[in-house]
Amino acid sequence: MKVGDVFEGPSKTLTDAHFLLFSGITGDVHPSHYDVEFAKKTRFGKPLAHGLLLSSLTALGASSAREQLDGFVIVEQGYRHLKPAMVGDTVQPRFVVEKIWNEGQKCFTRFQTVLLNQRGETLLEGFHVYRVIAPIADPKVPDDRQIVTAGRQWSSQYTYVPALRVGNTMWISGTTGTDESGKITAPGDIVEQTRQIFRKFEALLSSVGGSCNDIVQTHDFFVTTEGYKATAAVRREFFTTANPTSSGVLVAGLLRKDALIEISAVAVLRDD
Numbered sequence: 027m028k029v030g031d032v033f034e035g036p037s038k039t040l041t042d043a044h045f046l047l048f049s050g051i052t053g054d055v056h057p058s059h060y061d062v063e064f065a066k067k068t069r070f071g072k073p074l075a076h077g078l079l080l081s082s083l084t085a086l087g088a089s090s091a092r093e094q095l096d097g098f099v100i101v102e103q104g105y106r107h108l109k110p111a112m113v114g115d116t117v118q119p120r121f122v123v124e125k126i127w128n129e130g131q132k133c134f135t136r137f138q139t140v141l142l143n144q145r146g147e148t149l150l151e152g153f154h155v156y157r158v159i160a161p162i163a164d165p166k167v168p169d170d171r172q173i174v175t176a177g178r179q180w181s182s183q184y185t186y187v188p189a190l191r192v193g194n195t196m197w198i199s200g201t202t203g204t205d206e207s208g209k210i211t212a213p214g215d216i217v218e219q220t221r222q223i224f225r226k227f228e229a230l231l232s233s234v235g236g237s238c239n240d241i242v243q244t245h246d247f248f249v250t251t252e253g254y255k256a257t258a259a260v261r262r263e264f265f266t267t268a269n270p271t272s273s274g275v276l277v278a279g280l281l282r283k284d285a286l287i288e289i290s291a292v293a294v295l296r297d298d
Contacts, residue, residue, distance in 0.1 A: 028208045029126060033091040035119035038083065040075055042113055048079045072112040080150055081105050084119040084139045091121055091137075097159035101134070105152035109143070116144040124153070126207045133158040133179035176226075176233040189230045196234065196293045200247070201226055202285040210284040216248065220257040223289050224264045231293055238264035240293040246274040248287040257287070 045059045057064035058074050065073045086098065111117060122138040135156050141149045158179060173180070174189035174196065189198045203219030205211050212218035228238050248254055254274070261269070270291075280288050 029123050031091075031123045033086075033089045033121045035084070035086075035089040035121070037116055037118040039116045040111060040113055042073065044079065045073055045075065045113070048076050052076070052078065054078075070110060070112060072114070075111040075115075077105075077107055077150075080107070080111055080117070080141055081152075083117060084121075084141055084150075084152075084154070086121060086137065086154060086156060089119065089121055098135070098156040099159060100154055101157050102155040103139075103152065105139075105150050107150045109147055109149045111143060111149050117149060118142050121154070128178055128206055172234075174230055174234055176229040191234060191295075194295045194297065196231070196236070196240075196295060198227060198230060198291040198293070200245075200288045200290040202280065202282045202288050204282065204285075210282065213284040214286070216250065216253040216286040217256045217260060219285065219287055220260045220289070221263070223287070224260060227289075227291055228264065231295075234295065236293060236295045239267045240295050241265070241270045241291050242294050243270050243292040244272045245290045246272065246287060247277050247280065247289070248274065249277060249279055250286055251276065254287075 042060065042062075049055050049059055054076055058068060058070075059076055060073055062073060065071065068074075081103075086092065086100075119139065119141050123135060124138050125134075125136040127134055135158055137154045137156070138151075139154050140151045143149055158181075170192060172191040173187045174191055175187070178188070180187065186199055188201075189196055191197075201223050203211050203222035205222075210219065211222045224238060227241065231237050231240060246257075280286075282288070
């Protein structure tokens with residue numbers, strides 16, 4: 027899941043039974059919601075859906091997003107109602123990922139939320155914030171491998187890990203210059219993207235008591251040679267005691283949109 031992803035929930039045609047059930051659960055028995063004769067005398071002419079009933083129809087767990095999250099709990103929400111909904115209206119929720127971030131060991135995702143009717147009109151708009159409850163990969167797995175995430179939640183749906191330590195050696199996966207939400211930090215700037223990559227390396231290594239000075243090998247994959255020589259200055263910022271071995275490969279493209287460079291690394295951690 028990444029910023030910009032769009033998910034939809036199931037469409038539902040509202041009936042009298044929905045309104046009566048919700049009235050019974052909540053105690054909101056105003057006749058405008060279920061009394062047909064009363065509703066005929068109002069400007070709407072039909073029973074109106076409860077506002078909270080409409081907001082409850084934007085449940086993320088009923089949408090296609092649930093297939094990409096191991097678990098989640100809502101921690102904050104807000105809505106603005108724009109149009110009423112009545113018996114016979116068909117409504118459908120839509121969710122757009124706005125932001126993904128970490129607070130220590132906790133991972134959060136904010137969704138922009140809208141509820142549309144059969145005419146494409148927006149009935150309500152708002153936001154949901156969920157804490158993602160993803161199982162953290164077991165830090166100790168067979169043959170003494172240690173998965174290193176620098177405190178980030180890491181879902182079991184991924185078939186790779188940010189870094190893997192075996193003994194004093196640590197392998198760091200190919201990394202691009204993204205921020206916590208998954209966006210490239212400096213589109214068009216290979217130097218700043220390189221700096222962000224090494225910041226991420228430093229975070230991974232410092233979480234196990236190391237630093238970029240423990241890196242002994244890097245592999246650079248870059249899509250342009252323009253500005254690539256200037257990345258040497260960034261390497262000097264992080265390699266202050268000794269330079270690692272390195273190779274550079276010019277490639278036709280990278281999977282991450284707007285990424286100009288991707289780097290993987292191997293580090294040997296010191297016993298002291």
